[in-house]
Amino acid sequence: MTWIQKKIPLSPRSRGAYLITEEVTKSLPELKDIKIGVLHLFLQHTSAGLSLNENWDSDVRGDLSDALTKLIPDDHEGRFRHTGAGEGPDDMPGHIKSTLVGASLSVPITNGRLNMGTWQGIYLLEFRDYRHQRNVIATINGE
Template sequence: MPTQTAPLLHQQILTVQTQGKTLHDITRQVEQVVADSGIVTGLCVVFVCHTSASLIIQENADPDVLRDLNHFFAKLVPEDGRSYIHSAEGPDDMPAHIRSAITKTSENIPISNGRLVLGTWQGLYLWEHRQRSHRRQIVIHNSGLGRT
């Protein structure tokens, strides 16, 4: 059996074209980056380079969970156009910044046996908080030990 002793760093930028305000499952894309890295045991850091989108780990089995999250955030952070001072980029911009601030811009996921360690029903999502589509940049940074 090969030993895991070679320290490795691997970084890749993933570009995701969103389709407006929704959750985009990026699990398989990130898993492919991890597989390509050669890292067997380590840590995968995923970071979105934007202030109006975020990352979450959430259930991937029942799409009602994602719909309920969107519905909850719509009530929590309304896009009424009257509640915010910052409105230069439209009525959905400041609510998008707030949604991003109360969720996360990064996730840390362990790597074991060359794969992301996610629970059975967990997936990694890019959450677009703006109404229109955007090209979002996601940095995936893997570090750990590879096979020698």
């Protein structure tokens, strides 16, 4: 049984939904050596999230971001107790969205490849307007 763990720094991005499957797999050449296993991804941040979703139609990315913003809009009215010490109206809504979406996911590995559905891709959902550097901890377990 093999265990591999790496920190993957993602390109800084502002608010939106970003397909990062290729960015992740290019950072993990060890995947090709795993016949059967699991890739676990953990995002080290509290105002962004990870998700699996449609990877073909780019409109999905905009729709995901728009829907989450409508569900939990920026706080210009002081609705929340946490004000983020001047971090802006997107701070606490970003934390709530991160809680709903989640900061981790697991994907099976089969014969050296991520075993996702035809239309599935790995997404970073960034909930802040300012471009933040985000890191993902990738853990591979397999043989």
